[in-house]
Amino acid sequence: MGSGALALILLLMSFIHAGLTQERPKAVLKVSPDERVFSGETVTLTCDIQGAGNLQWTYNWFKDGNTFYPTTTTAEISFRADYVYYSGQYSCRGDICYSQSSDISTAVTLTVSDLPRSTLTVTPDSPVFTGETVNLKCVIETYSYWGWRIDQIYDWRYEWYKGTYSCVMLQTSDRYTVNTDTLTIRGVITSDQDQYWCRGLIRSVSTPSSSAIYLSVKDSPRSTLTVTPDSPVFTGETVTLKCVIETHSNWRYEWSKDSVMLQTSDRYTVNRDTLTIRGVITSDQGQYWCRGQGDKRPNSSQSRSVSLSVKDSPRSSLTVTPDSPVFTGETVTLKCVIETHSDWRYKWYKGRYSIMLQSSDRYTENRDTLTIRGVITSDQGQYWCRGQGDKRPNSSQSRSVSLSVKDLPRSSLTVTPDSPVFTGETVTLKCVIETHSNWRYEWYKDSVMLQSSDRYTVNRDTLSIKALNESDQDQYWCRGQRDGRPNSSQDSDRIHLSVNVSHSGQISVSSILSFLLAACPYLLSTVVLLFKCYRARGNTSV
Template sequence: MELSQLPLVFLLISNIYSEQTEERLKPRVIIKPDQHVFRGETVTLRCDIYDEGVTSWRYFWYKEGLGRVFSDGQELTISSVTESDSGEYSCDRFNGSKPSPRSDEVTLTVSDPKSVLSVSPQKWLTEGDPVTLICEVHNFSTGWTFSWFTLTESPGGYHLLSDSSRGAGGRYRISSAAVDHTGVYVCRAEREKSSYKTQYSNTQLLWVTGVSAPVSLRVSPSRTQHFTSDSLSLSCEDQSNSTVWRVRTYTDLWGLKDCSSIPRGSHTGSTCTISYVYTSLIGVYWCESESGEKHHPVNITVHSEVILESPVHPVTEGDSLTLHCLYRYTNLSNLRADFYKDGSLIQNQTTEMIISPVSKSHEGFYSCKHPERGESPKSWISVSGFHSESQISVLSILSSVLAACPYLLVTVVLIFKCCRMRAIS
């Protein structure tokens, strides 16, 4: 090697040594328990160094977007993180003469996932029907346990179900629904091996109708959809007059309420009158006794211009069903509209839609649409089985006749023999 090349070699060796020294002095950020955590958890960031023998260093922390030092300890602890703590963090250290190289940035992500509750196959049930409540945490499918609650009337009141462990897998199954399963349900997810819990989920109203009810809810005008600013009357009719009934409601805005407790609502006996209907009153209304017995739910919908005139209570199989499209600003009954079931067009440009006879297959969400005035909300039309009382009476008559047949036959034979013996004598 020529002497003229020695300075270059020494320069290369010096650069390599300087890079190795700088790399050795460059700290790194370590995040515990993880770089991706959940709201409310405790996170510790440590500015780690290779040269542990040096104890006189001071440490400085930086966060992307702040542009300044905000802590001077080797460890930075955030006791209850929120989404605002998400970001890229870095650190360096200073021994009194010059700072070390700054560390590479490390990203901390804080999430606050939501619990989402749904019902399968539907939330309007008859005694004995199966139903499943499904709780999910979107984008985070594993590592959760679930709790199930019913909503109480007190503000923010949640009642933990005693058998909520059945929902450990995200599903709360009821194999045979009973009337007392009626209620407003929510769920909540808890992270395994962590103290993190999601907020309460959206609400789902589960309604179970008894096979025979002592009371019925009469709605006037007799339909489930109503125009804004109109008046509305709901009455609990008990033929026996043996129980005091009140009209109760659940709406997204007001929650669980007595009908008289909502704005513009008043109670007289078992009748609730709403003097001015508005969209915040959209919800479910039912009759409830003093003991908490619930019957005959009706889903009331409010719209400004176009509504569907549909029956308040389930239609019986074999009966006829007639639907009309109503418009606030006209009394004409010959205006034509399109009718839809579950979002699909089933009849177009007609003044009314008639289904006869009705069967279970006709259950679904119905709406109507006028090309100029707009579309109505959707209403669920339920179809019930044949009248149980008629079936019972027919069966009882048949069974009585069949049971009496042997005795009638013996009686006829005996009468015939007696008449014959008289004729001989």
């Protein structure tokens, strides 16, 4: 053998030795979508020959050490894991023209589980009542499989269905909200009554549908709100709202106005099913509704809202004639004027304790007018009036008016010269009134008003009596009159004028008679003595 042939043989042997001693490529098996799947899912196995370059490999697939799938020229196979039978240890190996092979990959455990059952629960128990909130919960069966729990490793999605014959998948809305495994129906209505069922979804498969549950919806007990008297109401009136619930008992009642729950107060009082509003004001106007709350289902019943309209009561005003202050002795007229409606009956009140006035000798009523005659100081005070009617509005109250009463100006009488006076003298009487002016003076002797004459002369506030005689002796007094208010003064105190006979005057007949009557006994005695003496002398001379 020549040297050239020997060299070629040595080269080939070196190549063979190098191939025999070279390390085999490493195969890695990957499983998708997961090493744990449910029956019916599609599983993809990928055999990755690491460090093999771009060589043309063929792939062998093994399950539990046995050939599982025919040899492929692609590094990926897919199959539908319809049964639990597909669970096992999976591995792969790559070959190149049967001359070189990779290592067999480390086995990967594929677990195939049956899909769990889903169960639908409803809270509260059916039947439910309109207005209630209902929760439907889709419960996925939990069990352990080779040490792992199904409910812990999967992120389930849920589908909700309603309907008996035509199933409709429910979508979220204002009333339908979903929180993972729970569907909440708020404000249940009668159209929500039907069959409901659910299922869970994971990747491309879903659980069997749950058994259908029939949701029965009944009307909540009806509550009716009544208002007395009928709206509109008038300020100052008392309004009663009554909440009538047709069925069940032991309700607790709640009252709301314009979505604000009412609390008891001085004006708002509650007696079980009745709310009373006293002294209605304009701010009480609004939408009212009531609700019954109970400890057992049905535990709520809400009425429809009722509109309460509040109008101002007819205005009444009190007028006083003449203007205050008034003076004792005057006549006062109070008039109650009500702006709308008619056929009012009028009531009159006085004082802080609202004493109702009754007709009397001094108090007379004529429909809308109260007359007080001969006012006295005790008539001073606050007055107000109210109209009462047979139809609503049946009341109207005025604001109070203050009546101030003052005494008439005092008058005093003076006499010059001081009493007693004497016949023939001139006497001056002066009437002094303490306030106001432009008085006209009246003069009285006893109860007779004096008139000017030859002996009686008047100069404004002064009366002069000339040439007094005994007939001028009497009681004298004065008072003032004027055109404005006050138009009269008080009567002055009475002064007694005493008149004595003057000594420098002529002897009056009465004086003579008085003298004669006093002297007669003495004269008669003298005549009798003279007569006796005369007879005695006659007897002696004989």
